[in-house]
Amino acid sequence: MTQQKRILFCWTVSHHSASIDYRETISPAPDQLDLIYTSLYDEDWINELTVVSTCNRLEIYGASYEAHYQKLTAIVAKILKVNPVELFEKSKTLEDKQALIHLFSVTAGLDSQIVGETEITGQVKQAFLYAAKQRSIGTRLNKAFQKSFQTTKWIRSNTNIGKGQINVTTVAVDLAIKVFGRLHNSAALVIGAGDIAEKTITTLQSRGVKKLTLCNRTFEKAQDLANTHGGRAVPFESLDCHLLEADVVLCSTASPEFILTESRFNSFLRKRSIRPLCLLDLALPRDIDPGITHLPNIFLYNLDDLAEIADSNLNARKEELGKCIEHIEKKVAQLTDNQGPSGTNRTANPDRAQPT
Amino acid sequence: MSSNTDILWIGIGNLIYTLGFVTAILYLIRAKHHPRWLLYMFIAGGYAIQTYGLYLRGMEVGGCPVGNTFEIVQFVIWSLTFCFLVLGPAFRMSLFGFFTAGLAVLLSILSFAIPTWDSPYPDRISEISASIEFHASLAVFSYGIFGMLAVSSTLYLLQNFALKRHQFKGVYAFLPSLVESESMTLRILVAGTGVLTVSLLVGSLYWSQNLAEVNGPKFFSSIAVWLAYLIVLGLRLTNRLFARKLAVTCVALFLIAILSIWPVGNSRSSNEINEPISDKVLPE
Numbered sequence: 001m002t003q004q005k006r007i008l009f010c011w012t013v014s015h016h017s018a019s020i021d022y023r024e025t026i027s028p029a030p031d032q033l034d035l036i037y038t039s040l041y042d043e044d045w046i047n048e049l050t051v052v053s054t055c056n057r058l059e060i061y062g063a064s065y066e067a068h069y070q071k072l073t074a075i076v077a078k079i080l081k082v083n084p085v086e087l088f089e090k091s092k093t094l095e096d097k098q099a100l101i102h103l104f105s106v107t108a109g110l111d112s113q114i115v116g117e118t119e120i121t122g123q124v125k126q127a128f129l130y131a132a133k134q135r136s137i138g139t140r141l142n143k144a145f146q147k148s149f150q151t152t153k154w155i156r157s158n159t160n161i162g163k164g165q166i167n168v169t170t171v172a173v174d175l176a177i178k179v180f181g182r183l184h185n186s187a188a189l190v191i192g193a194g195d196i197a198e199k200t201i202t203t204l205q206s207r208g209v210k211k212l213t214l215c216n217r218t219f220e221k222a223q224d225l226a227n228t229h230g231g232r233a234v235p236f237e238s239l240d241c242h243l244l245e246a247d248v249v250l251c252s253t254a255s256p257e258f259i260l261t262e263s264r265f266n267s268f269l270r271k272r273s274i275r276p277l278c279l280l281d282l283a284l285p286r287d288i289d290p291g292i293t294h295l296p297n298i299f300l301y302n303l304d305d306l307a308e309i310a311d312s313n314l315n316a317r318k319e320e321l322g323k324c325i326e327h328i329e330k331k332v333a334q335l336t337d338n339q340g341p342s343g344t345n346r347t348a349n350p351d352r353a354q355p356t
Numbered sequence: 357m358s359s360n361t362d363i364l365w366i367g368i369g370n371l372i373y374t375l376g377f378v379t380a381i382l383y384l385i386r387a388k389h390h391p392r393w394l395l396y397m398f399i400a401g402g403y404a405i406q407t408y409g410l411y412l413r414g415m416e417v418g419g420c421p422v423g424n425t426f427e428i429v430q431f432v433i434w435s436l437t438f439c440f441l442v443l444g445p446a447f448r449m450s451l452f453g454f455f456t457a458g459l460a461v462l463l464s465i466l467s468f469a470i471p472t473w474d475s476p477y478p479d480r481i482s483e484i485s486a487s488i489e490f491h492a493s494l495a496v497f498s499y500g501i502f503g504m505l506a507v508s509s510t511l512y513l514l515q516n517f518a519l520k521r522h523q524f525k526g527v528y529a530f531l532p533s534l535v536e537s538e539s540m541t542l543r544i545l546v547a548g549t550g551v552l553t554v555s556l557l558v559g560s561l562y563w564s565q566n567l568a569e570v571n572g573p574k575f576f577s578s579i580a581v582w583l584a585y586l587i588v589l590g591l592r593l594t595n596r597l598f599a600r601k602l603a604v605t606c607v608a609l610f611l612i613a614i615l616s617i618w619p620v621g622n623s624r625s626s627n628e629i630n631e632p633i634s635d636k637v638l639p640e
Contacts, residue, residue, distance in 0.1 A: 175519075177533065178515070178518075178519060178524075178531075178533055178534075179519060179533060179534050179535065180533055180534070180535045181532070181533035181535050181536045273595075274595045274598040274599065275535070276534055276535065276599065293520075296599060296600055296601075297598075297599045297600070299519045299520065301522075305522055308522060309522060309524055
């Protein structure tokens, strides 16, 4: 039996190839993510599997002896209920060294919309842990991911890629400062109680926001957040009332539809004070109807906007990219050399037979 | 009124404003910022020299030099830069000096580009009324304050545009926040309207006793400008005019007020030239 070389592959749809509208449609809900794992892992040709799903990307890393990208795309498209041809056109596939370089770049935030942002590292770690929980990680992906975390650490410590205040939440709060100046007289309303909400609360507090109100569909989560970080938790039903008082509204819920619609705004805008309203929509799918952009004295920014703004501020960081990529290539070369010519490590699922 | 010495000093003062403005533009293009103190020094230097030029003109005409369109526009520039030099450091708003210098340069070019604006008018007689001089200088000074109001409104409009269109590079990066601009706009609006109101009150004391000497177009134009600003202030204080609309209104009103100086100044000059000298006591 001839031992065949295993491929480490990466199938990716990201902000490079897909708009925010399209990415919204392929952002898997928790049950869909589980289904992707089970469906793909049922495929005989896949030995190892990790799915990384963030606001800006849906990526599938795998190890196999052969790769059937069209088949993989068809399975994912079926689960996400999107056109497989379109999904395939928007996807990109990478193998072995290129896939590793991509993974390291993604983990280090080099491939992010906001170059050098740190949130992605945590998201990749979570995806890796989730895959481990699903028992879909083998030595090949384990080594690749662990090495990517180590490399990220080195990059953060030894380059300027992470210098400056550049991540989604900081950019968002800086925009609020452009509207209000200092936030010492401003009231902020945070809708949602996830990671982004938590980070934004910290940033808002560091900028001295006067009043902080937390609102979430599950009141207890908002209450927990208020207990940990300060602020006042309010029930979701009283949202309109608190929108009237807010200067800065930050949304980061997992709601599949708009929470703040144009009609909702029209109903309360006349009752509001003349102070401007800064809306920061950090959710995907979006929480705030983009149709309200034309309303006077309202300033709305979604993830794409924030990324665009940050990008223009990040030219200095991009100058560091060359140094980071050089280090990544060095580490990837070491990894591939250590894995030997065949790359035949123990698979996660020992029952999976090696093709002859 | 043509006098080589006063025109020369006024011209040099205006040239220094222009140099300051051009220097700031070059800094913004090359270094993406401009040292505020440098522009402040340029404006202060230009102001000192322009003041001397206007002083010479005042000595020549025997009163506040606001007798023709050129003098009025120069006095507006002088008031504008005076307000900036006094209030600018207190407001500490980026680009405020830059746009003040820009407006000063624009008005300066306008005043020198139309030679007929500096048309001769009869010298004032010795029994000139102190109250009417005070009224005239306050009225024109209020135009300087309204010029500053236009500058703060422009800063608001630019920031509003930047925030709506997501423009944050170059000059947009240095704009003050919307709330700061609007707050400053309100304070300047109150100050300008207050000064113009006092000016008209002082003038009305004179007019009520010398009705025949009232210059019709000037009178109605002044009342219209005052009423317009008073209405804008009222609407703002009752929260019916604010944000972008307020800023647009303030810029538009200033343009109208400045443009109205020309026909009003012309009408007065022609009236004065055709009238006997004894009827020309009222300089403003």
